[in-house]
Amino acid sequence: MSNLLDVEDLSVTFPTRSGEFEAVRGISFSLGRERLGIVGESGSGKSMTGRAVLGLIRPPGRVTATRMTMNGEDLRAASPRRMRAIRGKHISMIMQDPKYSLNPVMTVGRQITEALRTHEKVSQREAKARAIEMLDAVAIREPERVMRLYPHEVSGGMGQRIMIAMMLIPNPEILIADEPTSALDVSVQLQVLEIMDKLVRDRGMGLIFISHDLTLVSGFCDRVAVMYAGRIVEVCDAGRLHEAQHPYTRGLLNSVPDLEHPRDRLEALKRDPDWRSAPSVSALL
Amino acid sequence: MGDATLGKGRPAPLLARWPRKALSLVVTVAVTLLGLLFVTFMIGRVMPIDPVLAVIGERATQAQYEAAYQALGLDRPLLVQFFSYVGEVLQGDFGRSLRTGQPVAQDIARVFPATLELATLGTLIGVSIGVPLGVLAAVYRGSWIDQIARILGLVGYSMPIFWLGLMGLLLFYGILGWVSGPGRLGVFYQGLVPTRTGLLLVDSAIAGDWTVFRDAFSHIILPASILGYFSLAYISRMTRSFMLEQLSSEYVTTARVKGLSEWHVVWRHAFRNISVQLITVIALSYANLLEGSVLTEIIFAWPGLGNYITTSLLANDMNAVLGGTVVIGTIFVCLNILSDILYRVFDPRAK
Amino acid sequence: MTSLPTPTTWRAWLTADAPASRRQARAASLYQGWQRLRANRLTMLGLAVLALLVLAAIFAPLLAPYSPYAQSLGDRLLPPGSEGHLLGTDSLGRDILSRLLFGARISLYIVLLVVLVAPVLGLLVGTIAGYAGGIVDTVLMRVTDIFLAFPRLILALAFVSALGAGIENAVLAISLTAWPPYARIARAETLTFRGADFIHAVRLQGAGPVRIVTRHIWPLCVPSLVIRVTLDMAGIILTAAGLGFLGLGARPPSPEWGAMISGGSDYLLDSWWVATIPGLAIFAVSLAFNLIGDGLRDVLDPKDSGQ
Numbered sequence: 001m002s003n004l005l006d007v008e009d010l011s012v013t014f015p016t017r018s019g020e021f022e023a024v025r026g027i028s029f030s031l032g033r034e035r036l037g038i039v040g041e042s043g044s045g046k047s048m049t050g051r052a053v054l055g056l057i058r059p060p061g062r063v064t065a066t067r068m069t070m071n072g073e074d075l076r077a078a079s080p081r082r083m084r085a086i087r088g089k090h091i092s093m094i095m096q097d098p099k100y101s102l103n104p105v106m107t108v109g110r111q112i113t114e115a116l117r118t119h120e121k122v123s124q125r126e127a128k129a130r131a132i133e134m135l136d137a138v139a140i141r142e143p144e145r146v147m148r149l150y151p152h153e154v155s156g157g158m159g160q161r162i163m164i165a166m167m168l169i170p171n172p173e174i175l176i177a178d179e180p181t182s183a184l185d186v187s188v189q190l191q192v193l194e195i196m197d198k199l200v201r202d203r204g205m206g207l208i209f210i211s212h213d214l215t216l217v218s219g220f221c222d223r224v225a226v227m228y229a230g231r232i233v234e235v236c237d238a239g240r241l242h243e244a245q246h247p248y249t250r251g252l253l254n255s256v257p258d259l260e261h262p263r264d265r266l267e268a269l270k271r272d273p274d275w276r277s278a279p280s281v282s283a284l285l
Numbered sequence: 286m287g288d289a290t291l292g293k294g295r296p297a298p299l300l301a302r303w304p305r306k307a308l309s310l311v312v313t314v315a316v317t318l319l320g321l322l323f324v325t326f327m328i329g330r331v332m333p334i335d336p337v338l339a340v341i342g343e344r345a346t347q348a349q350y351e352a353a354y355q356a357l358g359l360d361r362p363l364l365v366q367f368f369s370y371v372g373e374v375l376q377g378d379f380g381r382s383l384r385t386g387q388p389v390a391q392d393i394a395r396v397f398p399a400t401l402e403l404a405t406l407g408t409l410i411g412v413s414i415g416v417p418l419g420v421l422a423a424v425y426r427g428s429w430i431d432q433i434a435r436i437l438g439l440v441g442y443s444m445p446i447f448w449l450g451l452m453g454l455l456l457f458y459g460i461l462g463w464v465s466g467p468g469r470l471g472v473f474y475q476g477l478v479p480t481r482t483g484l485l486l487v488d489s490a491i492a493g494d495w496t497v498f499r500d501a502f503s504h505i506i507l508p509a510s511i512l513g514y515f516s517l518a519y520i521s522r523m524t525r526s527f528m529l530e531q532l533s534s535e536y537v538t539t540a541r542v543k544g545l546s547e548w549h550v551v552w553r554h555a556f557r558n559i560s561v562q563l564i565t566v567i568a569l570s571y572a573n574l575l576e577g578s579v580l581t582e583i584i585f586a587w588p589g590l591g592n593y594i595t596t597s598l599l600a601n602d603m604n605a606v607l608g609g610t611v612v613i614g615t616i617f618v619c620l621n622i623l624s625d626i627l628y629r630v631f632d633p634r635a636k
Numbered sequence: 637m638t639s640l641p642t643p644t645t646w647r648a649w650l651t652a653d654a655p656a657s658r659r660q661a662r663a664a665s666l667y668q669g670w671q672r673l674r675a676n677r678l679t680m681l682g683l684a685v686l687a688l689l690v691l692a693a694i695f696a697p698l699l700a701p702y703s704p705y706a707q708s709l710g711d712r713l714l715p716p717g718s719e720g721h722l723l724g725t726d727s728l729g730r731d732i733l734s735r736l737l738f739g740a741r742i743s744l745y746i747v748l749l750v751v752l753v754a755p756v757l758g759l760l761v762g763t764i765a766g767y768a769g770g771i772v773d774t775v776l777m778r779v780t781d782i783f784l785a786f787p788r789l790i791l792a793l794a795f796v797s798a799l800g801a802g803i804e805n806a807v808l809a810i811s812l813t814a815w816p817p818y819a820r821i822a823r824a825e826t827l828t829f830r831g832a833d834f835i836h837a838v839r840l841q842g843a844g845p846v847r848i849v850t851r852h853i854w855p856l857c858v859p860s861l862v863i864r865v866t867l868d869m870a871g872i873i874l875t876a877a878g879l880g881f882l883g884l885g886a887r888p889p890s891p892e893w894g895a896m897i898s899g900g901s902d903y904l905l906d907s908w909w910v911a912t913i914p915g916l917a918i919f920a921v922s923l924a925f926n927l928i929g930d931g932l933r934d935v936l937d938p939k940d941s942g943q
Contacts, residue, residue: 056541088544095542100535105557105633115543150633167542320782324791328798439930443870443923445877448897448915451904455912459905576787580878584901594790595882598797610794618785 004206005031008067025230029283037217040227092167093176097183098159102151109147134165157188231280379608389608398483400589404574410513419524441518450584467586527559568624679931685924693740700734735891753811758818766826806885867929870922
């Protein structure tokens with residue numbers, strides 16, 4: 001009965017000079033074979049959520065949860081070795097800016113084959129063939145040539161497609177995309193999204209799409225969880241976002257300009273201190 | 286489409302863009318070396334010692350003085366004198382040493398291998414301990430190994446090198462008797478192996494004479510370790526700070542997301558990114574050891590360049606001092622340039 | 637009654653959330669820095685050692701049991717703890733403790749002189765190069781690079797040999813080799829300020845380049861130079877000691893610490909204390925400067941801190 005991912009009461013805390021800082025405060029969500037959007041402003045804890053699932057929060061940061069399972073397997077009890085086997089092979093992540101998230105002194109080809117060979121015993125030759133195939137799948141022309149390039153020699157949109165190829169080559173079941181297009185030129189954002197969407201669909205994967213852009217997420221995901229100050233304040237189906245109740249969600253929606261209903265002034269987002277203390281809404285299935 | 290912007294074909298080979306860079310490099314080196322010569326030349330000029338008297342002695346007559354003054358070319362304008370000095374240096378002529386009576390260039394060629402051997406072994410020790418220590422200190426930041434690296438660094442930066450040398454002699458030679466005392470080789474072993482490279486460890490190894498090798502080693506290991514400690518302090522500190530910068534970057538997270546082991550993340554990803562910077566640091570520390578060997582050589586009566594310069598200095602033998610200064614300065618400049626070139630060759634981003 | 641604030645109101649004034657004047661804001665930020673510096677125990681240790689050094693230098697005549705020059709050949713090479721000689725005597729029977737105390741004066745004197753000369757020289761070169769730009773900048777920076785390319789100790793040696801041995805010449809030699817990094821820093825700072833709006837405003841008010849540089853740019857360069865100088869102090873002390881050791885710094889009977897080590901090195905194996913004790917003094921003082929420098933950098937540049 002288990003979903004791809006079930007997380008209950010997840011918290012992420014960091015010690016600071018002035019006491020503990022809670023980046024994520026007791027959120028619960030699950031992920032089926034669907035596309036779940038997590039939306040929020042910067043500092044709302046959405047990125048930390050993704051990293052906590054992957055076990056990437058490093059000390060002194062602390063992760064606690066009453067439940068965190070992948071296909072029924074308890075991630076909290078997984079050894080570091082098992083976590084490494086899970087990362088990449090079962091859960092993968094695409095980060096914001098390929099300019100920083102690709103290793104600058106390693107060729108594209110080596111970085112992709114390395115991702116594959118960490119999890120599968122394949123020869124260098126076969127790894128290379130599959131990397132080329134994968135690059136082809138993310139619509140990169142002349143993949144043989146691109147394999148030999150260094151990251152600074154490719155454009156941003158291309159870098160992000162390389163990133164997608166690299167993260168999908170071991171065939172993970174879950175992909176976490178952390179603001180995958182916000183560092184890209186507007187002209188290539190859509191193309192990258194389409195490629196990612198197609199691959200995720202074809203492979204029947206679960207996707208967690210983390211973004212600050214509510215409109216983008218609603219057009220792209222099945223379900224949307226809105227985060228504020230480390231908590232989920234509202235969950236709704238993407239198609240029924242206009243029915244959202246929470247004033248923060250409404251505020252986010254209203255602060256987007258709309259060509260068909262132009263307004264003289266966009267509303268500034270007013271924040272209510274009560275939102276911070278309200279209990280987290282469950283996004284469990 | 287992103288691919289279109291890449292249609293400029295294969296990146297131009299390194300050599301195609303080489304001429305301009307090489308030219309500017311050559312100009313930089315030339316100007317720096319010329320400046321270096323100018324400084325030493327000026328130092329030679331402001332010496333309180335009269336170069337004429339130094340040659341002809343105190344009792345010369347006025348006429349002899351005049352003759353020598355002209356023979357030495359001291360009546361010419363300063364700039365002309367400078368350029369003739371540059372010309373001589375370019376031909377490897379640093380004049381004759383008043384102390385040894387030999388051409389300075391010959392003296393330097395004789396003593397330099399000793400310094401080279403000492404500084405090289407010192408750098409090897411410093412790199413082989415300092416680099417792993419710095420990496421571990423960064424990876425286990427705040428742990429005991431980080432503390433050890435920090436303390437070693439602080440002490441290294443605060444300790445007078447000549448004093449540490451004395452203390453090392455006192456402990457390891459005087460009290461424990463683990464190593465041999467000052468000098469390069471025991472009296473009984475001298476002249477047993479033919480000089481090929483001038484590096485005793487290498488020469489004795491080539492000759493297969495392991496008793497000489499062992500004696501030479503027991504002489505060099507203490508001064509080399511002391512120099513090595515200073516380069517270790519510098520190298521480990523720089524390595525740690527370079528690594529910390531890399532470990533907090535996004536591509537390291539990417540590597541972890543791929544499921545790589547921590548060992549691979551640290552060495553194959555982060556370390557490869559600092560290796561070029563590290564080359565620069567090692568070149569600099571090597572240059573510093575050549576200089577740091579001045580004081581160490583005095584303590585250990587090591588017959589190297591530093592000892593030669595200092596002894597000449599105390600004997601007011603200016604030609605020898607300036608010759609030695611020019612040689613060490615030139616090596617300094619060359620190592621700097623070399624690390625710059627290595628940077629360009631090895632860092633894919635610099636192309 | 638109301639004119640003198642009590643300590644508690646002082647603190648309140650310094651920690652006020654909304655400072656009322658520019659002076660208060662500046663004092664408050666200094667106070668916060670000091671609070672953070674105080675939390676660093678090692679830095680405090682360094683400051684304590686430094687304070688001890690200054691006290692020793694000031695009160696050397698009162699503290700020293702003997703004259704630093706008084707020889708007593710009957711009492712030569714007495715080990716530490718001997719009757720009346722806490723740290724023993726050297727090869728001429730001079731009391732090592734007394735010499736150490738007077739030597740503190742020489743060390744401080746050298747450091748102070750270098751600190752007065754080298755950064756000022758660097759500031760001059762750097763700000764002129766940065767503000768003038770163009771060919772002046774190119775030439776000055778090329779000269780700076782040449783000096784940077786030199787091995788410092790060797791250059792200092794050559795200078796001292798040309799100028800003659802002695803403390804002042806040692807200071808001059810060290811300063812002549814120490815200024816280039818300061819020039820680099822001052823130039824970089826000048827370049828960031830040169831295009832700033834407030835400099836344009838001053839220029840529009842009719843200020844000439846000399847006035848702009850001396851009254852507006854110099855004060856802004858000082859903080860970064862101060863940090864760098866603090867970090868360099870240990871190096872200055874070590875270089876000075878090295879020159880002293882080679883007999884190129886302070887002249888013989890003078891109780892300079894490096895020269896004291898040199899005097900003791902001949903008796904090292906039999907009378908270890910003669911060379912060991914002044915070395916420990918040099919080590920303690922330069923360690924103190926390094927600890928202070930590290931602490932200052934942690935406060936002023938948190939991104940580089942070891943925490």
